Amino acid sequence: xxxxxxxxxxxEHVGHDIQPNEFIGVKVDLAYVQDGTGPLTVRQLEKLGxxxxxxxxxxxxxxxxxxxxxxxxxxxxxxxxxSFCHKTGAILSDIGNGIxxxxxxxxxxxxxDVIVGADSHTCTNGAMCAxxxxxxxxxxxxxxxxxHTWMRVPESWKIVVNGAFKQGxxxxxxxxxxxxxxxxxxxxxxxxxxxxxxxxSLSMAGRLTISxxxxxxxxxxxxxxxxxxxxxxxxxxxRAEKFRPISADPNASYEKILEYDADQLVPMLACPHFxxxxxxxxxxxxIHVDQVFIGTSTNGRxxxxxxxxxxxxxxxVAMGTRLLITPGSRKVLLDGMSDGTxxxxxxxxxxxxxxxxxxxxxxxxxxxxxxxxxxSTQNRNFKGRMGNPNAYIYLASPxxxxxxxxxxxxxxxxxxx
Amino acid sequence: MDRLRGRAWKFGDGISTDHIAPGRLFxxxxxxxxxxxHVLEDARPEFPQRVQKGDFxxxxxxxxxxxxxxxxxxxxKMAGISAVIAKSFARIFFRNCINVGLPALMIDTTKIxxxxxxxxxxxxxxxVNVTQNETYTFPPLPPLMANILSDGGLIEHIKKxxxxxxD
Numbered sequence: 349x350x351x352x353x354x355x356x357x358x359x360e361h362v363g364h365d366i367q368p369n370e371f372i373g374v375k376v377d378l379a380y381v382q383d384g385t386g387p388l389t390v391r392q393l394e395k396l397g398x399x400x401x402x403x404x405x406x407x408x409x410x411x412x413x414x415x416x417x418x419x420x421x422x423x424x425x426x427x428x429x430x431s432f433c434h435k436t437g438a439i440l441s442d443i444g445n446g447i448x449x450x451x452x453x454x455x456x457x458x459x460x461d462v463i464v465g466a467d468s469h470t471c472t473n474g475a476m477c478a479x480x481x482x483x484x485x486x487x488x489x490x491x492x493x494x495x496h497t498w499m500r501v502p503e504s505w506k507i508v509v510n511g512a513f514k515q516g517x518x519x520x521x522x523x524x525x526x527x528x529x530x531x532x533x534x535x536x537x538x539x540x541x542x543x544x545x546x547x548x549s550l551s552m553a554g555r556l557t558i559s560x561x562x563x564x565x566x567x568x569x570x571x572x573x574x575x576x577x578x579x580x581x582x583x584x585x586x587r588a589e590k591f592r593p594i595s596a597d598p599n600a601s602y603e604k605i606l607e608y609d610a611d612q613l614v615p616m617l618a619c620p621h622f623x624x625x626x627x628x629x630x631x632x633x634x635i636h637v638d639q640v641f642i643g644t645s646t647n648g649r650x651x652x653x654x655x656x657x658x659x660x661x662x663x664x665v666a667m668g669t670r671l672l673i674t675p676g677s678r679k680v681l682l683d684g685m686s687d688g689t690x691x692x693x694x695x696x697x698x699x700x701x702x703x704x705x706x707x708x709x710x711x712x713x714x715x716x717x718x719x720x721x722x723x724s725t726q727n728r729n730f731k732g733r734m735g736n737p738n739a740y741i742y743l744a745s746p747x748x749x750x751x752x753x754x755x756x757x758x759x760x761x762x763x764x765x
Numbered sequence: 766m767d768r769l770r771g772r773a774w775k776f777g778d779g780i781s782t783d784h785i786a787p788g789r790l791f792x793x794x795x796x797x798x799x800x801x802x803h804v805l806e807d808a809r810p811e812f813p814q815r816v817q818k819g820d821f822x823x824x825x826x827x828x829x830x831x832x833x834x835x836x837x838x839x840x841x842k843m844a845g846i847s848a849v850i851a852k853s854f855a856r857i858f859f860r861n862c863i864n865v866g867l868p869a870l871m872i873d874t875t876k877i878x879x880x881x882x883x884x885x886x887x888x889x890x891x892x893v894n895v896t897q898n899e900t901y902t903f904p905p906l907p908p909l910m911a912n913i914l915s916d917g918g919l920i921e922h923i924k925k926x927x928x929x930x931x932d
Contacts (some may be wrong), residue, residue, distance in 0.1 A: 371909055371931060387795050388835060395920050413791070421792040428795075468833040468857055484835035484861035486919045498909060498929045532779065533827035537856050566827070568856060622779060710788035730783040730831055737787070737807050 350599035352504035353571045354539035357479040357594070361462050368503040368603070377461040377478075379491045380408040382448050383415075384709070385466035387425045388485035390432045393493065402495030404437035408456070410448035411441065415704030418712035438492075446677025446703040449473060449645040453556060454679055458590040459574035464491050469645050469727060471562045474540075475555035477574035477594050482563060502537050502568045503603035506596075508544035511611035516762035518655070519554035520647060520725070520745035522546070523561045524616040526608070528626025536566030538603070541596060543573065546610035552581040553651035560646045561727045564623045615760055617723070618743035621731040629748060629760045637742075638720040640665075640753040641672045642698075644708045647725035647746050648676020650683045656750035657692040659764045665697035666756030672714045673698040674706035698753075710735025723752045767888045769847035769868075770895075771819035775879040776808055778825035782832040782858065784808040786840060794836050801840040818845030821883050823874050825851060829858025835865065842867040848885055850874055850892065863910050866918035872901050887914075908932050 349365050359365050361375045381389045386409050401407050409429050414422040426443070433440035441451055448465060449472035457463060457473040463480035464470065466488040473480040483497070491497045509522060540562050542555070550558070555572045562570025572578075574594040582591045615629040642656050653673065665671045673693050675681040681703050684690040690700055707714025708726045715735035716722055722734060722741050729741035744752070747761035754764070776784075784807050786800060793800040805812045805822070822841060828851035829837065838861045841849060848868035852875075862869035868887055877883070881896040892901040905911055912930045916922040922930065 371907060373929060373931075384791060384794060385834065392920055396923060419792055421795060425795055466833055466835075468831065470833075482833045482857055484833050484857065484864055486835060486864045487860065490919060490923055494923075494928065498931075500907070532830055533853055533855070536827075536853070563857075566830075566855060709791065711791045715789075728831060730781040732783045732787050732789060732807050735789045737789075 350597035350601065352539065352596045352600040352602060353477065353541050353573070353594065354479060354502060354504050354569065356596070357460055357462065358499070358501060360460060366501050368501050370501045372499055372501060373496050374462055374499050375496045376464055376491050378406050378408070378452065378456055378463045379465070379488055380410060380448055380452065381466040381485065381488055382413055383411045383422070383425055383429060384413045385485045386429050389466060389489045390428055392486045392489040396489065396493065398493045401436050401438060401492050405439065407438040407492050409433050409438055409440050410451065411443045412447045412704045413709055414711050415443040415702060443704065444678060444702050446675070446680070447645045447648060447705055449560065450648055450676035454585055454677060459578055459592055459594050464488060464497055468563050469560055471569050472556055472560040472645055474559035474562060474570045475552060475572050477572055477578060479569055481569055502539040504539045504541055505535060506602045506605045507540055507542050508605065508607045509542065509546040509610050510544050510607065511546055511609045513546060513610050513613065516747060516765050517613045517615060518745045518747060519550055519557040521613055521616045522608070522610065523558045524618050524626050524743060525613055527561065527565050527624050528616070530565050532564060532622060532624040533566045538567045540567045540570040542570060547572065548575065550577070551651060552577060553649040556649065557646055564727060615745060615748050615762065617748065617758065618729055620729055620740040620742065623728055623743065629758065632742065633758045633760055635721060635758045637669055637723050637752050637757055639670045639672065639714060639716060639722040640749050641674070641707045641714055641722060641724040641726065642746050642749050643674030643676060643706050644726040645676065646727040648674065648680065650680050650689065652725065652746040653680070653684050653689045653693065656746045657689045659747060659750040659761060660696040660698070660754065661692050663696055663754050665753045669753055669756040671696070671698040671753040672701060672707055674701045674713070675703045678703050707734055709733070723749050723758060725749050767886055769819060769885045771817065771821055771847050771883060773821050773823045773877050773879060773881040773883050774812060774816065775823045775877065776825070779827050779830055780808055780824050781830050782834050782837045785829070785837040786834055797836065797839060797843060800836060801843040804840040804844050813844065816844050816846070819847050820845065822846050822849045823851070823877050824849065825874065826853050828854050830855040833857045833861070835861045838862040838865050838867045863914050864919040866914060868914060870903050872903055
């Protein structure tokens with residue numbers, strides 16, 4: 349039977365061919381929580397009266413949202429989570445290790461895996477051709493104990509991107525454009541498959557940016573083929589043996605096929621206060637920016653910081669503007685230290701914070717003041733997202749963010765190229 | 766859980782999990798009682814103080830968009846809300862509603878007005894707008910989700926059945 353990527357991965361985990369709209373029990377390869385959702389998972393496990401985890405080595409707790417903790421309530425949550433890992437044998441990824449999805453990508457996610465996480469951006473590792481989906485704390489608690497979960501098999505959409513990205517235009521710009529066009533609920537419940545020359549040639553960092561934001565269109569997951577790029581990537585991070593090629597069958601059936609032309613894309617921004625409120629940069633440039641934030645599960649990889657450094661090298665952050673640089677993982681921090689990327693960003697005036705979610709969720713390390721404007725490389729700009737409902741968040745690529753940090757206003761990065 | 770009656774509180778499209786459980790109150794996630802005092806306050810500041818047990822939250826499109834935080838439907842339930850009714854839901858939020866035992870129904874809410882008196886019968890699949898004398902029917906949930914909801918939530922369902930009960 350001809351299958352889409354989603355159908356292939358799920359069929360393997362169920363043991364027989366499956367169809368869209370079927371309700372299935374699915375074996376889970378990895379289950380994880382973060383420090384915002386984990387404490388509720390732990391409490392629900394107590395209510396369940398559980399005895400032990402199905403597989404402690406496939407259960408991870410990430411301390412990333414409050415890394416390090418800014419206040420005692422969160423410190424106590426961290427204590428609860430550390431104690432849970434100690435008692436059950438689950439893997440603890442402590443503060444400073446990095447954002448869950450970024451660390452999972454580096455160390456755990458394999459092509460063909462089914463991954464569930466108590467965080468909506470678990471879909472990030474769809475870029476690794478893993479069926480990776482976000483769920484609530486209780487769903488993850490049950491998955492941790494049973495070793496499986498339930499799903500409704502999604503319909504698949506093929507997103508074909510032809511052509512090539514022009515200079516100054518990146519994966520983030522495409523994804524913002526896509527979400528702006530299908531809208532925040534346009535692809536609800538769907539499994540997106542990104543393909544076509546402009547997607548197939550994307551580096552893993554670019555793919556991760558796109559898959560990370562699949563949920564912002566309502567989608568269940570955003571998948572890429574497991575191909576030569578995946579193979580090379582796994583080799584560079586020392587997990588070559590985990591590669592296997594996976595792609596959809598040529599005659600697979602899709603509910604919808606959408607085509608885009610990368611040649612036509614320009615730098616885009618999502619404007620306050622909705623992710624699908626997307627405009628090309630020329631419509632919002634010259635807006636004064638108080639804070640620029642580069643990092644997160646969307647754009648917290650070395651390649652993202654290198655793009656920012658290429659623009660900021662030899663320049664200074666504008667007066668009246670702050671630049672926050674938050675590596676997505678310890679690996680990125682170390683790599684960026686040794687190749688000089690963070691040196692450049694610090695010399696330009698960037699504030700380098702420890703690996704983690706940083707300012708993204710409004711917990712700490714860059715909460716906005718009243719009326720302030722932030723250009724961020726994160727994936728969500730809802731009112732109040734960064735800790736102050738009386739503030740304005742624009743989402744952009746690392747290049748656009750860096751250009752804006754130089755001028756103090758929203759700026760087209762192509763002016764620096 | 767049948768024959769629930771209360772007042773309609775009307776919200777617009779795209780109510781996010783940041784509207785429901787604001788990001789700046791992240792530190793209250795392990796104190797749900799306190800967090801519940803702020804439910805939906807960034808959408809309607811007066812809501813937490815004035816909502817009465819049995820009332821309904823009425824939304825537009827894509828209700829619950831955003832985060833997977835289960836705290837969002839949990840504190841709506843703690844506020845005594847009978848059900849969340851919206852034109853459409855974000856998928857993680859919808860699944861979380863069922864998991865915490867909070868009925869979530871997809872109905873065209875265009876004609877429901879702020880303050881309307883509503884009566885919900887889950888078993889019959891019927892919502893009556895008593896104020897406007899109008900009846901809406903809605904299809905049943907898929908069997909597994911209906912089982913989870915009628916058991917009172919996912920924990921109760923798993924305790925009872927030891928696994929997911931698909932039919």
